[in-house]
Amino acid sequence: MNDPWWLMLIKVVVVVVVLLTWTIFNVWFERRLVGKMQHRLGPIMNGPFGLGQALADGMKCLFKEDFMPSMVDRVLFVVAPLIAGTAAFTAWAVIPLGGEVEMFGIKTYLQATDLPVAVLVLLAVTSVAIYGFVLAGWSSNSPYSLLGALRSSAQMISYEVAMGLSLVSVFLASGSMSTHDIVEAQRLPMTPFGLSLGLQNWNWLIMLPAFVIYVISMVGETNRAPFDLPEAESELVSGYITEYSGFKYAIYFLAEYINMATVSAIATTLFMGGYLPIWPLNLIEPLNNPWLGPIWFVIKVQLFISFFVWIRGTLPRFRYDQFMKLGWKGLIPVALVWIIVFATFTELRTTDLLNGPGIYIAIGVMALLVFGIVMLTDRPEPEPPPIPTGEVDAFAGGYPVPPLPGQVLPELSAVVASTAEVAEPASERSE
């Protein structure tokens, strides 16, 4: 696919414009949706449905004084937001918004460019984007910023491992790393038990564990709640952007929302069938028109963004060690096991070993494996501490404590024993 330069220019300009407007929309969308979830309204005053609020906030950031604290590293303080912003936009170069269409007499894909290693481009761009956050924290010359930056980069590097591993099964299934080819591989019909329902070859269903791992790690990757530890306001003020204001702050804000859209777009492309119409609408032939691709794509991505907002409105923030434990001890081992299982099944299917006795052997091995994992991870429950009996020590450990069930109150037992009605439970206890 070699586009002439003017077609490339059109595509790039469209992508940038779409991203900017979409971000403004997403800021409003998030505030309204999280407002609904918390029984309040969100921004409603300015513009239709309050849409003008996000635009006004953005404009305010642009026209604010470009303030810079006195002790910062001036070069890197300016370079850092540029890296973050550029990386956020670059990722969209390889994301397919639509299939193959004819534009001004030239057959082309509705995506800026497609490479045989397009998914690797996304991972590479993410790893460069980390520089934007780390340098922001370091150049700000503030402990809060530095700690936020280190947290952010540690978090992104750890979760990038799990993310990359979860993508391997997609590559195995589609036999390609090009985003266009991965979406087209999901166009193929899926016939469960020989039923032809027009189902698409959904990756999210075929490789559900990989999909779940991806969705968890994409939230960690974008530093969003409940994994927004780099910006934990109760601990780190505002993390790596503590010292930023005005336009530079706006770039970080923009980058965060674009990154959220980017990981949602990757999830859509790799697992949800990208620009393909949603089942059962794909059975209606006119809806399969490639020009409608962007609409399906945007709907799917917007659903993912709603998911981001939903968990932000629902879940409390993780503690940092719990978060790292989840990444390294939970997601990465599961992803590795899943790759082995999936590769084995793919190989068995391609060599036709799954027909006949092979499938039973495979299922048996799988069941053994699952059983083994469950048995190995099953820890014995700790023995409950023995219930103390006898007289209660009202100042055990030096501060007042109530009696446990089975303990007797020392002075009162003698006093209440004199009345017959109340004495019974006391005597029961002493037995």
Place this chain on the structure above:
Amino acid sequence: MIPLITGAEITFWIAGPLAVLGGIGLIAFRKAVYAALSMAFTMVNLAVLYASLDAMFLTFVQIIVYTGAIMMLFLFVLMLVGVDTPDSLVETLRGQRVAAAVAGIGIAGLIVFGIGGALAGVKPVGLEAANAAYEGNINGLSALIFGRYVFAFEFTSALLIVAAVGAMILGQRARVRHKLTQKELSKVRMKAYADQGVHPGSLPNSGVLARHNSIATPGLLPDGTVSDHSVSETLAARGVIVDAPAMSKATAELFGSIESTMAEEGEE
């Protein structure tokens, strides 16, 4: 295959000098973070050169692995440890510079003659033919990595794991005592409260006076004395603590005069 930029030669003459510039920056910058960044810059420029040679996989793996992971780790350590003072130029190990120069020349010679010798008798088949053998660039790479060179890769990774584990063991510091958990710490606090009456809650805030509210201002107790727990021990050791009672002296004197006047009036 889509070349990123059509003129590989033009790319070479732009990215090549930039890569060299990054290499010079690595040595020339006095600030450690800048040196690390110029190395990352060199790596990105190398990736651009790979891209101009149609080696797409290598390009992005270079960025992911070297720029994204390894240099980031370096930056991490530099920032965390705070190695930002320029090193002194005094030679601590005798003969180190001579040895380093000899080793540098040796490695340069190895690279030039080793790679030159390996390439001298080889006829390049070209990218098209190499890709055609396995139906695609990535397929060919994976066939070589997981086929012909699988043992070399496995041995290398085993070596790296041994090195990583060794580094962890060398860097490990055996704990003499068991590290207290959150629960145990809370028990210790309650015990201290029970035995000695130490306040179990958080420490008092620093003081707020009309002119000072910094963390170096101690909080005053209701009787006007200083609360020792309200300022950090480090600041106390540095002797930078603001003399809060002296500052509140004017107010205290004013109140005292009012009180004495009132008392006199009462007597009358």
